[in-house]
Amino acid sequence: MQYGERKLKFYWHAREADGHEARIHVYPNGLVEVETPQDTTLAEAKEVLLKRARWVSRHLDDIEARRASVLERQYVSGETLFYLGRRYMLKVIPSSAEENVKMLRGQIRVTTRDNSPAAIKRRLARWYRYRGGEIFARRLLAVSQRLPWVDEPPVWSIRAMQTQWGSCSPAGRIILNPDLVKAPIRCIDYVILHELCHLREHNHSSRFYRLLKRAMPEWQEAKMTLDGMSESYLND
Numbered sequence: 001m002q003y004g005e006r007k008l009k010f011y012w013h014a015r016e017a018d019g020h021e022a023r024i025h026v027y028p029n030g031l032v033e034v035e036t037p038q039d040t041t042l043a044e045a046k047e048v049l050l051k052r053a054r055w056v057s058r059h060l061d062d063i064e065a066r067r068a069s070v071l072e073r074q075y076v077s078g079e080t081l082f083y084l085g086r087r088y089m090l091k092v093i094p095s096s097a098e099e100n101v102k103m104l105r106g107q108i109r110v111t112t113r114d115n116s117p118a119a120i121k122r123r124l125a126r127w128y129r130y131r132g133g134e135i136f137a138r139r140l141l142a143v144s145q146r147l148p149w150v151d152e153p154p155v156w157s158i159r160a161m162q163t164q165w166g167s168c169s170p171a172g173r174i175i176l177n178p179d180l181v182k183a184p185i186r187c188i189d190y191v192i193l194h195e196l197c198h199l200r201e202h203n204h205s206s207r208f209y210r211l212l213k214r215a216m217p218e219w220q221e222a223k224m225t226l227d228g229m230s231e232s233y234l235n236d
């Protein structure tokens, strides 16, 4: 399952003076899409875009600013961390003896001898992976039980991936991204379900989507939540 297709963020729609309708989409990944009637020439499409250049560039600036703020994580107390879709505040506690990560009263507390950003980042990555292992195992079992074509929980593993939340090999081996544990349970269930549907249909055909919909009628909503939060979940 790719997370490349992100939730539509900005949307502009109007009837042009000549009666033509045009739409401009600015996606959170910075992609700008112009939708015009079929008989529109490229020059006309460019004109539609140029007329709204200010609107488009303002949204692209917003995207850039948000991306920069997400990327500049310092791994210091007060920063936001996500776990199962909820926000937690990072608290770094220097210690000469202890090393651990604990959740307490809305905080994720990292007690550490080395409080350099790199060390905290590594420690949190291990913690997410460990938590992911527990949560994913439980959800795999729960989701599998609802599916008549899954007789026993599939073979699975956790692996950090650059562009995927999950994958399913032709042999039926499922891989889940540890960052998925930052998302709400229903999103985790959706990714697991998506991969389990690939055990029956190894493609994204209409049969695949029928299977998905029968098992989780609200799957699109879960996907939208996941796509909308991709940047927050993935860049730390």
Ligand SMILES: [Zn+2]
Residues within 6 Å of the ligand: 001, 002, 194, 198, 203, 204
């Ligand atoms: Zn898929």
